Amino acid sequence: MNRFATRSLPRRFCALALLMLPCLPVTAVEEMGFQLGGFGTLGLTYNDSDDFAFVRDSFQPDGIKNEVSTKTDSTLGIQARYRFTPHLDAVVQLLSRHDADGSFPPEVNWAYLKYTPTPDWDLRAGRLSWDVYMLSDSRYVGYSFLWVRPPIEYFGVQQLSHIDGFDVTWTRPLDSGLFWIKAYGGFADEELPIEDAQDYDLGGSYVVGAHANYQFGDWWLRLGFAREALDEAADDLQPLFERMATAGGETGAELADDMRLAGADVDHFVVGLLYSRGPLRLQFMFDHSDSDTLLFTDFYTGYATVSYRVGDWTPFLSFAAIESDRIDRESGFPSGSPDDAAIQAFLRDVRYDQHTTSLGVRRDITENVALKFQVDRLWAKSPAVTMMRDPAPDWDGRGTVVTATLDFVF
Amino acid sequence: MAVSLRPLLLLLVAVALSAVSAARAEIAVVVNPESGVTEMTRDQVVNIYMGRYQGLPSGITAFPVDLVPLRQDFYSRLVDRTLAEINSYWARLIFSGRATPPRRLDDATAVLEVVSNNRGAIGYLPSGAVDDSRVTVVLELVDD
Numbered sequence: 001m002n003r004f005a006t007r008s009l010p011r012r013f014c015a016l017a018l019l020m021l022p023c024l025p026v027t028a029v030e031e032m033g034f035q036l037g038g039f040g041t042l043g044l045t046y047n048d049s050d051d052f053a054f055v056r057d058s059f060q061p062d063g064i065k066n067e068v069s070t071k072t073d074s075t076l077g078i079q080a081r082y083r084f085t086p087h088l089d090a091v092v093q094l095l096s097r098h099d100a101d102g103s104f105p106p107e108v109n110w111a112y113l114k115y116t117p118t119p120d121w122d123l124r125a126g127r128l129s130w131d132v133y134m135l136s137d138s139r140y141v142g143y144s145f146l147w148v149r150p151p152i153e154y155f156g157v158q159q160l161s162h163i164d165g166f167d168v169t170w171t172r173p174l175d176s177g178l179f180w181i182k183a184y185g186g187f188a189d190e191e192l193p194i195e196d197a198q199d200y201d202l203g204g205s206y207v208v209g210a211h212a213n214y215q216f217g218d219w220w221l222r223l224g225f226a227r228e229a230l231d232e233a234a235d236d237l238q239p240l241f242e243r244m245a246t247a248g249g250e251t252g253a254e255l256a257d258d259m260r261l262a263g264a265d266v267d268h269f270v271v272g273l274l275y276s277r278g279p280l281r282l283q284f285m286f287d288h289s290d291s292d293t294l295l296f297t298d299f300y301t302g303y304a305t306v307s308y309r310v311g312d313w314t315p316f317l318s319f320a321a322i323e324s325d326r327i328d329r330e331s332g333f334p335s336g337s338p339d340d341a342a343i344q345a346f347l348r349d350v351r352y353d354q355h356t357t358s359l360g361v362r363r364d365i366t367e368n369v370a371l372k373f374q375v376d377r378l379w380a381k382s383p384a385v386t387m388m389r390d391p392a393p394d395w396d397g398r399g400t401v402v403t404a405t406l407d408f409v410f
Numbered sequence: 411m412a413v414s415l416r417p418l419l420l421l422l423v424a425v426a427l428s429a430v431s432a433a434r435a436e437i438a439v440v441v442n443p444e445s446g447v448t449e450m451t452r453d454q455v456v457n458i459y460m461g462r463y464q465g466l467p468s469g470i471t472a473f474p475v476d477l478v479p480l481r482q483d484f485y486s487r488l489v490d491r492t493l494a495e496i497n498s499y500w501a502r503l504i505f506s507g508r509a510t511p512p513r514r515l516d517d518a519t520a521v522l523e524v525v526s527n528n529r530g531a532i533g534y535l536p537s538g539a540v541d542d543s544r545v546t547v548v549l550e551l552v553d554d
Contacts (some may be wrong), residue, residue, distance in 0.1 A: 029473040031513055039505055077506060086471065098527040110507055119465025129506055137506035144502035171463055176453045178462055192465050215462060278490040364494035409501045
């Protein structure tokens with residue numbers, strides 16, 4: 001395997017395709033022109049429980065229940081890059097996964113122009129990753145991480161995979177380490193599937209954020225902030241809100257107001273810490289989400305993973321948890337009435353209280369293929385609607401998921 | 411006669427090979443003499459080769475190149491990682507659009523050629539293959 005991930009097309013094609021720019025001679029330092037690469041995961045996921053349907057993240061409309069399936073964790077991505085000059089690139093990346101449509105339609109994951117005028121500055125515009133957490137911009141690239149999937153309590157609640165906008169990165173060597181700041185802004189363009197209801201359209205919501213990083217020796221620390229400003233109302237809920245406002249008295253009207261999505265801000269305060277020394281890796285991440293709407297409830301989430309490579313084998317242990325406060329609010333309707341029950345069910349369904357312990361191993365087979373095996377023990381004390389599908393009312397919240405994946409890049 | 415000599419011959423070859431690998435040469439990190447750089451720290455080289463910061467200490471943009479036959483040895487000395495780990499690391503940077511991996515070259519002559527012809531280029535070579543008239547050694551990585 002001489003080339004990894006990006007493979008030049010034959011020179012003749014280059015000459016045809018790049019009428020403006022001839023391919024550079026071999027003594028040139030950078031390969032110009034067109035390059036193609038990709039990544040993929042073939043996953044077999046087994047959920048042993050009949051009591052809930054397991055999903056990888058909140059974008060998957062349906063999960064798996066007491067079955068083995070390839071849909072949960074399988075992905076395929078293709079990246080085409082065109083390098084105009086050593087300072088200017090265009091990138092398009094297509095991704096196919098089990099998403100909100102319930103199928104594997106290739107979607108445009110990224111499509112941007114990147115300009116790097118100096119080593120310190122990096123500007124991108126177009127469709128970009130939502131870089132809210134460390135590693136969140138590569139969470140579908142199975143070959144790039146250890147787990148069969150990023151911890152669901154942490155990466156699974158993230159609502160966006162990309163934004164249409166810009167980002168700017170400023171990097172400076174500082175002491176013996178490296179310091180960088182990245183700021184970004186743009187609009188969302190995705191739909192969040194909601195069980196038994198119309199998908200929630202995040203399109204039009206704008207997103208801004210920034211993070212500061214310091215990488216020194218074996219450590220990488222990040223502090224970040226991000227805001228999603230929700231634009232759309234949840235149409236299905238409008239009749240209920242109106243009833244609350246009219247028949248539910250002041251209490252009902254107030255609660256309806258607190259549950260509204262349009263105009264609400266969802267803020268994330270993020271910390272990430274990675275340590276890597278020889279075969280040992282430690283990861284720790286934390287996020288506090290502070291929101292204006294009860295339907296995207298405030299939460300705390302974090303995970304820690306430790307791994308140690310032995311030859312081609314890398315066993316790891318991971319723990320992830322998400323929690324939010326119980327929402328104790330009166331609906332304004334008589335207790336026990338159908339409206340009251342519906343509203344209380346909503347407030348219960350958006351509450352997070354779940355953790356997962358995972359034990360797994362990655363085996364690197366060749367320089368670009370890895371096999372992974374992982375067992376997850378999860379305990380959802382309060383099954384949240386975005387973390388899983390179709391939980392049984394009498395479920396004790398415990399489940400086991402066993403997964404094997406083949407991950408590759410080309 | 412020939413039959414009885416063969417094991418001995420194999421043994422001799424094996425001993426010779428292990429002696430060669432035990433005395434592995436140093437790896438020299440080299441830049442262009444016009445780059446304005448005469449020495450670099452290990453951290454600076456790590457930042458460039460791990461796609462974190464594409465700048466030489468003199469401020470110009472760095473263009474790293476890999477020498478394929480020496481990659482395993484180079485990354486193991488530089489950051490104590492296997493090639494699979496390096497590839498996995500780069501998969502993240504490439505498919506998140508953060509950085510472009512070093513260009514890969516197959517032999518030392520090509521590295522010398524590219525580094526001596528490009529002001530921002532940086533490469534690595536077995537110390538024995540360095541041609542002082544064409545490139546400047548900025549760091550030596552000793553096997554530890």
